[in-house]
Amino acid sequence: MSSSVASADARPGGGLSRRMIFLLALTCGVAVGNLYFPQAVSPLVASGLGVSPDSAALVVTAAQFGYAAGNFLLVPLGDRLPHRPLIAVLLGVTGIGLLGAAGAGGLPGLFGASALVGVTTVVAQVIAPMAAGLVADDRRGAVMGTLMSGSVGGILLARTFGGMIGEWLGWRAPYLVAAAVALCLATALTFVLPATVPTSRQPYPALLAEPLRLLRREPGLRRTCVYQATIFGGFQAVWTGVALYLTGPEYGLGAQAVGLLALVSAATMVSAPHAGRQVDRRGSDPVSLAVMIGTLASAGVLAFGGLGGMAGLVALAAGTLLLDVALQAGTIANQARIFALRPDARSRINTAYMTCSFLGGSTGSWLGAAAYGRFGWTGVCALLAVLAAVGLTRYLLHRPGGAAETSEATGDITGNAEAKSRS
Structure with missing residues (x-):
């Protein structure tokens, strides 16, 4: 382990106070929310700019x-640059991008500003590796759970915030408010974030290539990516399919029903910290096993949505809640596992992990739409069960003392030796 990481982990009290963890969770929620409040605002953008709803979307x-x-492009820089200026600059540029979106006179300008906001609002993916390096090992899961609660809260509240402010004051108002919040957080974190020392001196092109090398060298990272890609893929498949199902002939409900069903996810704000404590107490692997089993169970519960009527709606609510809890718990367990692999390369490892997660989610969304179109809601539930079974099979192949375990342990030793030689 590099000396910089060791000194960070050795800070009194684990390196981060509860107040600081809360501020970081708030920052994660604000950053993630910037991706979701435009969903509620896009109809207002269409009418305000005189364009079609499809174009505004x-x-x-x-x-x-x-x-x-x-x-x-940016998350790997968390290993190369001090976190305090990196996070402050990203939030500052996000605020500028939001101001640009608020002042856009047409769709081209709004597209460009939105893309800039998307690029720089990856702050949550920079904060998570930083926080993992600033807390003691036995607190890492709890801290990841708190940060996850902040992100979930941002996702849930962003759409409500965007829709309400937009209806009252016009579509530009949510962008202005979000810009002010981002700039205030950038200013505050400039003064209160703890100082960190970069763990890598690699040039930028090498940083970009490193996540692929880490995937090749770290068996623990590869299996974690399989866990996340399969469960997140199933999650996206379900939410793609359920939107079609609720608004289709079986239920005949409006888009508001999908939004109300999504509010069920609010329970994960409470469950995420508990999952983090379980990771600290029992380890990541037992939590991952529970996640796979819970996802399989959610597929069975969701299948009862085919009953229709109130019974079907209750099944859909219960099944999506179970699936959401499983996804958040799995994400916390996965991040705790990968951040323990290579303390000198946490941001680069997180880049590899998030890329696999994004690919799994995108594929799951596509497969979910295809399964619904061909087999209906039963096909979506079957797809979720298959993806969960793939993750569970990969987990069972990782038996203590087995070939996979031995191979992974050898890979971890090799990776740690390489890290020491570089430091």
Whole structure:
């Protein structure tokens, strides 16, 4: 382990106070929320700029693609640059991008500003590795759970915030408010974030290539990426399918029903810290096993949504809640596992992990739409069960003392030796 990481981990009290962890969770929620409040605002953008709803919806797509680019291009810099200025600058540029979006006179300008916001609002993916390096090992899961609660809260509240402010004051108002919050957080964190020392001196092109090398060298990272890609893929498949199902002939409900069903996820704000404490107490692998089993169970519960009527709606609510809890718990366990692999390369490891997660989610969304179109809601539930079974099979192949375990342990030793030689 590099001396800089060791000194950070050795800070009194684990390195981060509860007040600081709360501020970081708030920052994660604000950053993630910047990707979601435009979804509620896009109809207002269409009427305000005099364009079609389909064209206005591309504003959200621009932000999402920007976010994917930011994960690849900027998150690895968390190992190369001090976290305090990096996070402050990213938030500051996000605020400027939001101001640009608020002042856009047409769709091209709004697209460009939204893409910039997407690229720089990857702050949550920079904060998580930083926090993992600033707390003691036995607190890492709890801290990851708190940060996850902040992100979930940002996702849930962003749409409500965007819709309410937009209805009252017009579509530009949510962008202005979000810009003010981002700039205030950038200013505050400039003064209160603890100082950190970069763990890598690699040039930027080498940083970009490192996540692929880490995937090849770290068996623990590879299996964790399989866990996340399969469960997140199933999650995206379900939410793609359930939107079609609720608004289709079986239920005949409006888009508001999908939004109300999504509010069920609010329970994960409470469950995420508990999952983090379980990771600290029992380890990541037992929690991952519970996640796989819980995801399989959610597929069975969701299948009862085919009953229709109130019984079907209750099954859909219960199943999506179970699936959401499983996803958040799995994400916390996965991040705790990967951040323990290579303390000198946490941001680069997180880049590899998030890229696999994004690919799994995108594929799951596509497969979910295809499964619904061909087999209906039963096909979506079957797809979720298959993806969970793939993750569970990969978990069972990782038996204590087995070949996979031995191979992974050898890989971890090799990776740690390489890290020491570089430091």
